[in-house]
């Protein structure tokens with residue numbers, strides 16, 4: 001096995017796979033600086049690329065990649081209709097495969113390949129660059145989302161860990177500020193969507209503390225942990241998914257009390273008819289459905 005610094009390093013990041021795996025497993029955004037550090041351990045990084053349809057990710061992702069010296073390869077998703085349903089086709093993985101192969105053929109000085117993905121689609125290319133070119137391959141994925149065959153093919157793994165807790169004190173401050181922003185204001189559309197919450201949270205006039213990744217983390221924490229409730233509705237033009245603060249959630253109730261604001265007297269949204277009910281109501285006043293009781297584990 002070659003030691004550190006004996007050749008150049010190529011870093012290839014399947015950003016789609018890594019970012020969504022991070023959000024699912026750790027409920028936080030990945031730290032892009034950690035990506036480049038993982039590669040630097042093995043020598044001088046002469047190729048560093050990340051693949052995604054960047055229109056599907058917040059703007060700070062691309063800026064963080066720029067700052068880390070990682071080239072963003074923007075591969076727009078193709079949309080098409082089959083059997084009356086809109087479908088999406090991403091070819092980001094195909095572009096990453098081609099770039100790995102081109103690097104193996106055209107840049108012989110790159111001796112170590114750091115592949116950030118958990119996807120078994122890369123097994124063949126890994127086997128190919130190892131067997132045909134005697135390259136060293138290290139797989140970096142998010143634990144719990146990595147194909148075992150992929151790691152076996154590479155022979156080496158160096159997985160990505162969450163480098164801070166799920167809800168640090170700083171993140172809680174951001175979460176509380178987003179909750180209060182949603183409580184105090186209603187956007188001109190009359191309702192909140194994730195896009196609007198994200199835009200308002202990033203607008204300095206709204207006083208939400210933290211950097212852009214903190215704000216994305218706060219919003220995803222609120223969705224995952226039930227501080228926001230989401231439901232679909234049809235406006236006169238299209239279907240939208242509305243996000244609203246869930247004032248039945250104990251954290252939200254605490255935030256509202258901390259801010260000295262009045263709690264909503266009818267915070268319980270019926271998932272059948274969307275009517276609002278008092279917190280202690282069991283049968284919906286709008287449609288008679290039995291209201292879903294969400295049990296929230298007490299924080300210990």
Ligand SMILES: [Zn+2]
Pocket residue numbers: 270271272273274275284285286287288289
């Ligand atoms: Zn109802």
